Amino acid sequence: xxxxxxxxxxxxxxxxxxxxxxxxxxxxxxxxxxxxxxxxxxxxxxxxxxxxxxxxxxxxxxxxxxxxxxxxxxxxxxxxxxxxxxxxxxxxxxxxxxxxxxxxxxxxxxxxxxxxxxxxxxxxxxxxxxxxxxxxxxxxxxxxxxxxxxxxxxxx
Numbered sequence: 001x002x003x004x005x006x007x008x009x010x011x012x013x014x015x016x017x018x019x020x021x022x023x024x025x026x027x028x029x030x031x032x033x034x035x036x037x038x039x040x041x042x043x044x045x046x047x048x049x050x051x052x053x054x055x056x057x058x059x060x061x062x063x064x065x066x067x068x069x070x071x072x073x074x075x076x077x078x079x080x081x082x083x084x085x086x087x088x089x090x091x092x093x094x095x096x097x098x099x100x101x102x103x104x105x106x107x108x109x110x111x112x113x114x115x116x117x118x119x120x121x122x123x124x125x126x127x128x129x130x131x132x133x134x135x136x137x138x139x140x141x142x143x144x145x146x147x148x149x150x151x152x153x154x155x156x
Contacts, residue, residue, distance in 0.1 A: 012087040020083030024075045029068035031075065032059065035144035071143035078136030082129050089125035097121060 007015075036055045059067045097117050102110050113121070130137075 007091075009088055009091065012091045013084045016084035016087030017080045019087075020079040020081075021076060023083075024072060024079045025069075028072045028075055029056075032068060032070055032144045035071075035141060039145055071140055074136065074140040074143045078133050078140050082133040082136070085132065086125055086129040089128055090121060093121045093125055094118075 033052060033055050036059065037052070040055070056068070059070075063070065094113060098110065098113055101113060101117065102108055
């Protein structure tokens with residue numbers, strides 16, 4: 001890729017998928033513990049009942065260390081395409097808005113968006129990706145929760 005050529009949509013989709021997969025695998029134990037702590041608080045109707053250490057011990061005692069990665073597959077199904085879509089929408093919308101700002105300001109040399117444009121583009125790109133993948137989020141939380149005993153994706 002030359003110095004003057006920008007990465008294309010496929011590069012953004014691939015980078016998004018890779019970052020989604022990496023973050024999923026590395027952070028799944030934390031996400032699982034968070035879901036279990038929230039579940040415990042809802043069941044007991046109070047705060048501070050479950051501790052992180054107790055939750056981790058409970059998961060490891062019932063499912064082994066591997067149990068800390070329960071729900072990884074649904075997380076991957078949601079996060080890899082979700083992050084890919086976010087990167088894609090962000091890149092595509094930035095280029096479109098930059099072209100609009102160049103036209104409106106009659107400045108064809110402009111290379112950066114305004115901070116307000118960046119904020120709006122980032123928020124709207126994230127909102128669109130999140131909305132499209134909400135069913136995956138529900139599936140992921142069901143797998144992480146101890147209230148549901150799904151044997152696999154097909155059982156959910």
